[in-house]
Amino acid sequence: KSHRIASIPGDGIGPEVVSATIQVVEKLAKTLGTFSIDFEHIPWGTEYYKQTGRYVSEDCLDTLRKYDAVLFGAVGSPDVPDHISLWGLLLALRGPLQLYANVRPVRTFPGTKCPLNTATNGIDWMLVRENSEGEYAGQGGRSHVGQQWEAATEVAVFTRVGIERIMRFAFETARSRPRKLLTVVTKSNSMRNGMVLWDEVAAIVAEDFPDVTWDKMLVDAMTVRMVAKPESVDTIVGTNLHMDILSDLAAALAGSIGVAPSSNLDPTRKNPSLFEPVHGSAFDITGKGVANPVATFWSAAEMLVWIGEKDAAAQLMGCVERVCAAGILTPDLGGTSDTQGVVDAVCLEVEKL
């Protein structure tokens, strides 16, 4: 089989980790010989914005629909306000492409150390984030700008369709894991509309999954549980903002945000799904050649699973884990390797397959 992937390296360390990943995945395809893969470069990002006034091309959705998947680096630049760059590129794709399921596996990875002494076996969680509405619906505004009586709103929009589809996806995800455990996170004690609807829809969808054990938690109390009883947690589902927060927390508790991957999925497969590291553009280390490529390797492995190359994905992850376990790590994980050193080590492992 042959796959066409759109690569959007974007800003900051995005180009470094995406180039690292393309090297590794191309080596994998060549070595295994079971599939071929073609990465096509798409130059969207802050440079493109400075030249054209837009972060993406006008026909961006149609452009991406020609591909089987999208590999994304990062967006964000110190000289553009974050809300311009993020809504210009990443958030201009997640919602409009209906990539409603943001899946974030979190575990204590070889080479990382769980900082919690409550988690004797490290952490292994699956976080499912609603990715198309809620607090990221993009609504709200400012009135009386600059006056003492200025008022601004941020409007979270929740739909029954939006909640039901992510809930179903989350229950299916929980069912696919050995423990079949799901926690539905809301904040329905202080938020009386969309959050109460979340609770209602969760109860309805749960009826179709009698084999899944589920419970509900308030987002604030969930952070306490993640810290104090990490072993009681398995799969978590929540709103766009709640899971944005909990997924960063989870990655930090597991050992490092530097290895955390994410999949932005359209489970209906009408649109190509988008795979990206969680870490962001990290301008403090951009251009130094020391960015940790592991989160992007792992994101690419998730992409391979999604496009039907499950075996190849498993082989790739095996290679990456062996390299990390051998201590070939970038400085953020306490190692002394640079990005290319990690790439070369993974390619060597791939050659041995």
Add this chain to the structure above:
Amino acid sequence: KSHRIASIPGDGIGPEVVSATIQVVEKLAKTLGTFSIDFEHIPWGTEYYKQTGRYVSEDCLDTLRKYDAVLFGAVGSPDVPDHISLWGLLLALRGPLQLYANVRPVRTFPGTKCPLNTATNGIDWMLVRENSEGEYAGQGGRSHVGQQWEAATEVAVFTRVGIERIMRFAFETARSRPRKLLTVVTKSNSMRNGMVLWDEVAAIVAEDFPDVTWDKMLVDAMTVRMVAKPESVDTIVGTNLHMDILSDLAAALAGSIGVAPSSNLDPTRKNPSLFEPVHGSAFDITGKGVANPVATFWSAAEMLVWIGEKDAAAQLMGCVERVCAAGILTPDLGGTSDTQGVVDAVCLEVEKL
């Protein structure tokens, strides 16, 4: 001096921890002889609601304005939806009384253990939560209820006045602490209105505090910093929801939510401020006599500071810390004492003053 305190024990373990605290504070006043204090019982809560159809009396704000402060237990009951009980009582006071500064000191307390390997000296943070608007403005609604196309909103409302006053309070709080360090938490990359206004107001207010070192962080990244670099954190300020989440996380990271106190302050002193443990009604242990009273003791100490009894507050905290350090702890902290055991031990310490 003589002080009149409204006591609202409320639901669940609220009555147990409030009664424990009244015993201890009355003993303190009697022993020190430097002030007198009078607690008057106000029966608001779920029982009151079942009898009257309301969680509070109709003239609740005027009722409370007759007191110097309010000591609050907890609200919430398994047989009433949380959004009814919370908006019926606690949230009916915080906003309407303009208790805009919710102050939550968090530290690794004697008898608790910080679960983080990254914090060798335990944790000592000061969290300042905007407490009158934002995500808790109470706006939003549901349309097409029950239909497949149902849509619901939660509307966060931010005002320049509301942001400026909490920001000023936070900078002053940071200034009063040895490290003079403040982190302003927002989410202004995905939220483009109220959150951007937060950033703008922070920059303006900061100009009046050149002696305070401050930085900005996104709420998701802040969780990573709290876990990975706890020693880099001192005072934090953020929105109602963001700090609701971060304060629970902070308490868990410090060692236990069972000791975490909070002050709901009206810094203009037009209204009485309200002091409450962070833990909530905890129906699973209600009536068993094992609730941890330390969070309420600490909240009462904060109340004593607020009403001008700084010395008495310090003496009280000294007694409580000695008791905890001696291992006289409730089961949630791994101890074998019941609530009254802790009360008796603290009273014994008070007698020695």
